[in-house]
Amino acid sequence: QPYGRVFNFSAGPAVLPVEVLEQAQADLLNWQGSGMSVMEMSHRGKEFQSIIDGAEADLRALLAIPDNYQGGASSQFSAIPLNLSAEGDTLDYIVTGSWSKKAAGEAKKYGKVNVVATGDNKSVPDPSSWKLSPDAKYVHYCDNETIQGVEFKAPPVVGDKVLVADMSSNFCSKPVDVSKYGLIYAGAQKNIGPAGVTIVIVRDDLIGNSRPSTPVMLDYKVQADDKSMYNTPPCWAIYMCGLVFAKMRRDGGLAAVQQANEKKAKVLYDAIAGSNGFYSSPVDAAARSMMNVPFTIPANAELEKEFVSQAAKRSMIQLKGHRSVGGMRASIYNSMPLDGVQQLANFMKEFAANSA
Ligand code: PLP
Numbered sequence: 001q002p003y004g005r006v007f008n009f010s011a012g013p014a015v016l017p018v019e020v021l022e023q024a025q026a027d028l029l030n031w032q033g034s035g036m037s038v039m040e041m042s043h044r045g046k047e048f049q050s051i052i053d054g055a056e057a058d059l060r061a062l063l064a065i066p067d068n069y070q071g072g073a074s075s076q077f078s079a080i081p082l083n084l085s086a087e088g089d090t091l092d093y094i095v096t097g098s099w100s101k102k103a104a105g106e107a108k109k110y111g112k113v114n115v116v117a118t119g120d121n122k123s124v125p126d127p128s129s130w131k132l133s134p135d136a137k138y139v140h141y142c143d144n145e146t147i148q149g150v151e152f153k154a155p156p157v158v159g160d161k162v163l164v165a166d167m168s169s170n171f172c173s174k175p176v177d178v179s180k181y182g183l184i185y186a187g188a189q190k191n192i193g194p195a196g197v198t199i200v201i202v203r204d205d206l207i208g209n210s211r212p213s214t215p216v217m218l219d220y221k222v223q224a225d226d227k228s229m230y231n232t233p234p235c236w237a238i239y240m241c242g243l244v245f246a247k248m249r250r251d252g253g254l255a256a257v258q259q260a261n262e263k264k265a266k267v268l269y270d271a272i273a274g275s276n277g278f279y280s281s282p283v284d285a286a287a288r289s290m291m292n293v294p295f296t297i298p299a300n301a302e303l304e305k306e307f308v309s310q311a312a313k314r315s316m317i318q319l320k321g322h323r324s325v326g327g328m329r330a331s332i333y334n335s336m337p338l339d340g341v342q343q344l345a346n347f348m349k350e351f352a353a354n355s356a
Pocket of ligand 1: 012099166167169
């Protein structure tokens with residue numbers, strides 16, 4: 001790997017393309033002849049304005065975001081009910097893992113949460129069992145559960161209800177039909193940049209109805225009116241996201257990203273399936289994530305620690321599963337090269353053979 005870099009299978013924050021880091025390094029002291037670092041420029045100045053405008057334009061192009069959708073903001077677990085519902089309203093939540101459970105828990109502070117369905121942490125519950133409420137203000141779900149590795153393969157069908165998606169850990173991993181959603185939100189720190197930026201893509205008819213008690217920073221109207229610059233934004237992080245968006249466009253857009261991601265995920269799931277049961281995927285085939293691949297050594301969990309430590313000696317790091325579920329987890333975000341996944345698959349084979 002260039003610069004002695006490792007294959008980083010971390011679930012986050014931020015694994016970035018080398019090309020982007022090189023560009024950031026080159027720009028660090030003097031951004032495009034401005035004589036300043038991005039960290040040092042005024043966020044009201046024309047230089048930073050061009051960076052944030054460029055990042056937004058590239059993201060809009062990548063996701064083909066219709067013009068009636070806005071961007072910006074953070075802390076969405078509470079911002080969503082505060083902006084999209086009034087006190088006492090019913091709010092529908094589909095729970096498929098740790099993050100959607102957390103989102104539902106937070107929403108309980110603000111409304112009557114109806115849990116539409118609760119998954120078993122290894123599948124998306126059958127839509128025929130969902131109990132959607134007739135009067136819910138929106139239906140919230142998590143498109144990719146980072147910890148469990150459970151991913152929706154298509155948006156849930158919720159009739160004329162406003163669909164709200166947490167896409168934090170699979171944002172920009174594949175094309176998305178934004179028009180199916182009322183709101184999409186995502187932390188940047190998986191596929192698109194450093195921690196500190198949260199993307200919110202919200203349809204404009206959902207803006208402007210926040211509760212009076214909504215903190216100003218969480219009010220979509222304030223953020224939209226101020227073009228995501230009500231306060232001092234995380235300038236450097238936005239700039240880095242902009243570099244990543246531009247690179248993705250140069251590289252062929254999200255269809256190309258998806259193709260590469262499918263190939264990588266297949267290598268890994270094939271390695272698990274081809275291990276004669278030495279490794280096991282806890283997730284049903286239909287819901288396996290293309291981004292976060294948990295796996296275990298069912299016959300001998302003691303070997304899992306050894307696996308993680310031997311892999312690290314070969315520059316394949318952060319393969320330990322989330323502390324709440326154990327096992328291993330390979331997060332293979334956009335910037336993980338196919339070569340890294342192939343080397344992991346080879347190591348899995350070798351480790352299994354040596355442990356037999
Ligand atoms: N939702 C999902 C699916 C996540 O994976 C994460 C973080 O890993 C979050 C929400 C929370 O993001 P943050 O740590 O930026 O609050």
